[in-house]
Amino acid sequence: MEYGICLLSVVPMRAETSDKAEIVTQMLFGECYEILNRDGNxxxxxxxxxxxSGWIDFKQHTPVTADYFKDWRNTSxxxxxxxxxxVSNGESRIPIGxxxxxxxxxxxxxxINDKSYVYNGRASNASSPAxxxxxxxxxxxxxKAPYLWGGKSIFGIDCSGFTQQVFGICGYQLPRDAYQQVNHGDEVHFATQTQPGDLAYFSNEEGRIIHVGIMLEGNQIMHAHGxxxxxxxxxxxxxxxxxxxxxxxLRIIKRIFL
Incomplete structure (x- = not known):
């Protein structure tokens, strides 16, 4: 098997092998991945x-060793x-968000591999959930981050990318899509019983979960919509x-933090 890491601020992952293909998600700096297949470039x-999973341009691939990947996956x-x-070293400065x-x-x-990079900003506490x-x-x-289908960054993010990033920064890994995220947490049976931090999910006419947002005080919700x-x-x-x-x-409300 081959492995890699994102060494750019953000890299699009596409549904097909084309720059015109749908962006299904994004990869942020420092994320590791496993290579499943190759097709041309x-x-x-x-x-x-x-x-x-998705397709990336081979020019945006940075390889890492199997040992590095294993350690990355087993570490918070x-x-x-x-x-x-x-982040910077003697060779380059990389903007990150x-x-x-x-x-x-x-x-x-x-x-990253055998290279060290300096970071002087604020970082979350990986050993202590928020x-x-x-x-x-x-x-x-x-x-005010703009909506972007498949986005996960401050310059473009979708509804489930927003909730995934917020909870991920705070020490709780959610799946990527809203219909997957809804399987996490405990149900809150009435909208009047919501607490800040609960996740509210929304469905279309066919009953499919298509949207998610984070509950705030006073029955307000923060979500990516435009x-x-x-x-x-x-x-x-x-x-x-x-x-x-x-x-x-509204379809259902779930509580992740009890």
Whole structure:
């Protein structure tokens, strides 16, 4: 088997072997992956973090050893807490954003293969899950981030990418898509019983889960819809006061942090 790591701020993972193909997700700096297949200038990879797979351009592939990949997968890594930062060594400076991984970070430097990079920004505590208050503070960093199908970065993010990144930074790994995330946590039976940090899920007319957001105080919800924004939730769904209409139909609420 072959393995790699993302050495750029963000790399698109596509559904097919074309620059025109749908972006199914993104890979952030410091994420490791396993190579599943190759097709010309394209590499089919599976992320070690959440098992999601897609195609990347071979020019954006950085190989790592099997031992490094194994150690990466078995280690909890701090995540970048600042909106924008850089990592650097004597050869290069790499821009990175919130949610990026800091492999084998010791408080000052991180390691990729046998190279060391310096990081001077804020990092999450990989050994201690965050409190609800800390989770909501992390989520607030994403306000006004534009919606992007398949996105996971501050410059473009989708609804489940938003919840995955916020919970991931706070020490809880969720799957990539909303219909997968809904299988985590305990059900909250009434909208009036929600607590900050709960995840609210929404379905389409066929009953498929298509949207997710993070509950706040006062029945407000933070979610990625056009942008990461705050709206109101009631038993019907999300109400957008600017447009004076409901945008999503509530299906179920789950509590991750008990």
């Amino acid at each position: 394209w590499i089919n990879i599976q992320l070690a973090s959440d098992g999601y 890594h701090p995540r970048v807490m600042d909106l924008l930062q850089v 919130i949610g990026s991984y800091l492999p084998f970070f010791d408080g000052m430097s991180l390691r 409190t609800t208050a800390q989770l909501l503070k992390v989520a607030a960093n994403f306000i 942008e990461v924004r705050i709206d109101t939730l009631d038993h019907n769904g999300v109400y957008n006061a600017e447009r004076k209409r409901y945008s999503h139909q």
